[in-house]
Amino acid sequence: MADVAREANVSVTTVSYVIGGRRGNLDAARISNDTRRRVLDAIQTIGYQVNEPARVLRRRRTDRVLLLIDRLSSPYDQHFATDVEDVLNAHGLSLSIVVCPTLDRLNAALDMVPGGLADGAIILTWSFARHQDVLERYARQQVPMAILGAAQPSGFDVVAQDEAPALDAAVDHIVARGHRRIGFIGHLPDQSDPEFRLRRVRARLARHGLAIHDAHIRTGARDRNVAYEAALDLMTLPESPTAIFSASDTGAIAAIWAAHATGRRVPDDIAIVGCGNVDEGRITVPRLSSAGPVSPDFAPVAHLLIERLREPDRTEDRHLLIPWEFVPRESS
Amino acid sequence: MADVAREANVSVTTVSYVIGGRRGNLDAARISNDTRRRVLDAIQTIGYQVNEPARVLRRRRTDRVLLLIDRLSSPYDQHFATDVEDVLNAHGLSLSIVVCPTLDRLNAALDMVPGGLADGAIILTWSFARHQDVLERYARQQVPMAILGAAQPSGFDVVAQDEAPALDAAVDHIVARGHRRIGFIGHLPDQSDPEFRLRRVRARLARHGLAIHDAHIRTGARDRNVAYEAALDLMTLPESPTAIFSASDTGAIAAIWAAHATGRRVPDDIAIVGCGNVDEGRITVPRLSSAGPVSPDFAPVAHLLIERLREPDRTEDRHLLIPWEFVPRESS
DNA sequence: ATGAAAGCGCTAACAT
DNA sequence: ATGTTAGCGCTTTCAT
Numbered sequence: 001m002a003d004v005a006r007e008a009n010v011s012v013t014t015v016s017y018v019i020g021g022r023r024g025n026l027d028a029a030r031i032s033n034d035t036r037r038r039v040l041d042a043i044q045t046i047g048y049q050v051n052e053p054a055r056v057l058r059r060r061r062t063d064r065v066l067l068l069i070d071r072l073s074s075p076y077d078q079h080f081a082t083d084v085e086d087v088l089n090a091h092g093l094s095l096s097i098v099v100c101p102t103l104d105r106l107n108a109a110l111d112m113v114p115g116g117l118a119d120g121a122i123i124l125t126w127s128f129a130r131h132q133d134v135l136e137r138y139a140r141q142q143v144p145m146a147i148l149g150a151a152q153p154s155g156f157d158v159v160a161q162d163e164a165p166a167l168d169a170a171v172d173h174i175v176a177r178g179h180r181r182i183g184f185i186g187h188l189p190d191q192s193d194p195e196f197r198l199r200r201v202r203a204r205l206a207r208h209g210l211a212i213h214d215a216h217i218r219t220g221a222r223d224r225n226v227a228y229e230a231a232l233d234l235m236t237l238p239e240s241p242t243a244i245f246s247a248s249d250t251g252a253i254a255a256i257w258a259a260h261a262t263g264r265r266v267p268d269d270i271a272i273v274g275c276g277n278v279d280e281g282r283i284t285v286p287r288l289s290s291a292g293p294v295s296p297d298f299a300p301v302a303h304l305l306i307e308r309l310r311e312p313d314r315t316e317d318r319h320l321l322i323p324w325e326f327v328p329r330e331s332s
Numbered sequence: 333m334a335d336v337a338r339e340a341n342v343s344v345t346t347v348s349y350v351i352g353g354r355r356g357n358l359d360a361a362r363i364s365n366d367t368r369r370r371v372l373d374a375i376q377t378i379g380y381q382v383n384e385p386a387r388v389l390r391r392r393r394t395d396r397v398l399l400l401i402d403r404l405s406s407p408y409d410q411h412f413a414t415d416v417e418d419v420l421n422a423h424g425l426s427l428s429i430v431v432c433p434t435l436d437r438l439n440a441a442l443d444m445v446p447g448g449l450a451d452g453a454i455i456l457t458w459s460f461a462r463h464q465d466v467l468e469r470y471a472r473q474q475v476p477m478a479i480l481g482a483a484q485p486s487g488f489d490v491v492a493q494d495e496a497p498a499l500d501a502a503v504d505h506i507v508a509r510g511h512r513r514i515g516f517i518g519h520l521p522d523q524s525d526p527e528f529r530l531r532r533v534r535a536r537l538a539r540h541g542l543a544i545h546d547a548h549i550r551t552g553a554r555d556r557n558v559a560y561e562a563a564l565d566l567m568t569l570p571e572s573p574t575a576i577f578s579a580s581d582t583g584a585i586a587a588i589w590a591a592h593a594t595g596r597r598v599p600d601d602i603a604i605v606g607c608g609n610v611d612e613g614r615i616t617v618p619r620l621s622s623a624g625p626v627s628p629d630f631a632p633v634a635h636l637l638i639e640r641l642r643e644p645d646r647t648e649d650r651h652l653l654i655p656w657e658f659v660p661r662e663s664s
Numbered sequence: 665a666t667g668a669a670a671g672c673g674c675t676a677a678c679a680t
Numbered sequence: 681a682t683g684t685t686a687g688c689g690c691t692t693t694c695a696t
Contacts, residue, residue, distance in 0.1 A: 012690085
């Protein structure tokens with residue numbers, strides 16, 4: 001900066017105001033157009049680059065938000081990252097994604113937020129929903145966080161999905177189709193919360209006087225190949241289910257492949273229903289019935305965090321509900 | 333830090349050495365075990381957190397590496413991120429992922445590397461291969477970078493994939509199966525390099541006296557739904573191809589769905605071959621023939637960057653070649 | 665409309 | 681084995 005100042009024949013203060021342009025017009029106005037030009041030119045010729053850490057150290061603000069995600073695998077990752085980033089960018093913030101496959105990694109990342117790694121964090125909690133206590137510890141340390149998932153720890157702004165009605169509708173639909181033996185492919189044991197979807201499906205089935213046999217429950221819905229094996233397994237059981245409910249569309253599509261592989265017709269021999277309403281479900285044969293968000297728009301999560309960054313003293317949490325619907329197609 | 337020092341009755345230097353533990357045993361040894369304990373305790377009771385930006389400002393090193401990726405969508409993303417992160421972590425480095433859907437965003441991210449955002453960058457260049465000039469500009473600015481992709485700009489360590497032999501084998505295989513009209517689903521025009529795969533496939537076909545009809549070329553191989561439409565399109569052409577080659581497994585699998593949807597048998601009515609050798613290709617019906625990496629291990633890219641960070645003055649570039657193979661399965 | 669200077673929290677050279 | 685101190689590059693208050 002000193003070099004630029006020398007080159008442009010101004011003080012470092014002036015350079016700072018030109019490159020920073022903080023506080024809107026208040027301070028921008030103090031620089032004459034001529035001076036600004038000279039500084040900008042000097043920056044060009046010198047090839048000056050702002051030193052971020054120094055700026056952050058002084059400003060005590062990073063203008064950066066962390067997206068903490070357990071793994072990159074869901075068809076939503078792309079949606080989510082771009083939706084959130086677009087909103088953040090529009091507010092002068094940038095996004096860094098950190099993959100945290102374990103609770104340790106999540107802790108490590110979160111630890112550094114008050115230390116100036118970022119101003120706040122957005123967390124996709126599928127795997128961490130069981131660890132609300134950990135998350136709440138950070139909330140108490142004033143780490144601004146928004147969260148998307150089943151968990152609703154306090155101290156957070158939470159975007160939850162209103163899954164229940166759609167799950168119920170899916171169950172009703174399957175039962176109405178005459179199915180009595182239902183299989184379930186859920187998330188891995190370390191993932192997701194107390195398996196909300198499984199609980200809900202079971203509860204709804206109970207209202208029809210039905211139950212899911214323990215032997216008909218498998219895991220790994222988020223991994224195509226794992227879910228495929230699980231589905232094969234279920235289908236070749238002696239008293240095999242006539243319908244499979246997967247906690248993820250990815251797993252459901254794998255199950256369709258498994259049906260094809262074993263010569264079973266969908267939905268006649270085996271009905272299949274997924275969760276998520278991903279686009280891919282519209283190109284399978286048959287097309288996938290799925291309970292999922294009405295539209296995959298995750299921008300609200302970013303808005304929640306931005307609001308929280310703007311009002312650091314607010315104590316009450318904001319909650320948002322993304323509506324779900326059940327979309328019956330030909331796989332059930 | 334001053335608070336910790338006061339609490340522990342030591343100087344800030346001592347605190348610094350305890351939390352930093354720099355230069356291995358050289359400096360770690362200077363702290364007695366008793367002192368270390370006291371400091372650690374003080375840190376606990378105070379709830380002290382290192383201020384990253386201050387540390388980075390002073391150390392002139394972030395111990396962080398950026399992974400720049402055009403979009404999260406490939407089945408490799410997960411592999412890539414975890415492979416790279418594991419290696420980096422083992423060397424005391426951490427990884428931040430920044431999604432750069434446009435060249436502008438890539439520029440913005442890269443601009444901040446010399447400014448202290450990160451020590452170096454790893455770039456997945458599928459979309460940016462056409463912009464070698466931009467990348468080389470940063471290389472000249474001493475941004476340590478490793479790159480995975482078709483492009484081989486100078487100033488970089490490059491991990492390239494040895495695609496050619498596998499692509500050739502795939503073409504030979506299709507031709508041997510008697511196919512003469514070949515369709516191609518490539519990447520979007522803004523993506524990938526001068527379409528290396530298309531060029532190579534065409535060249536190899538030429539050796540068999542065959543050519544790809546311009547009308548049989550589509551794009552969007554990385555997006556399942558787009559590729560699905562493209563495949564449908566190709567299949568319903570008057571003189572439709574009897575084999576479809578997709579530049580991505582994702583697109584090839586979408587093409588299999590399209591075949592199912594229109595009642596075509598694979599491979600009898602239409603043969604389908606993809607690129608990437610992703611796991612998902614082993615659960616489709618029929619299973620997908622694919623040209624791709626022998627094993628999806630991306631750790632070498634991280635090693636390359638780490639070496640470069642360790643030898644900042646090295647000028648010559650290192651090159652690594654990930655071997656590819658063609659795996660014929662039942663889709664062709 | 666512009667400049668001088670203090671200091672953000674930390675590290676590391678140097679001193680003891 | 682431990683302490684003193686000079687900055688790292690920037691922003692911002694206060695002065696002019």
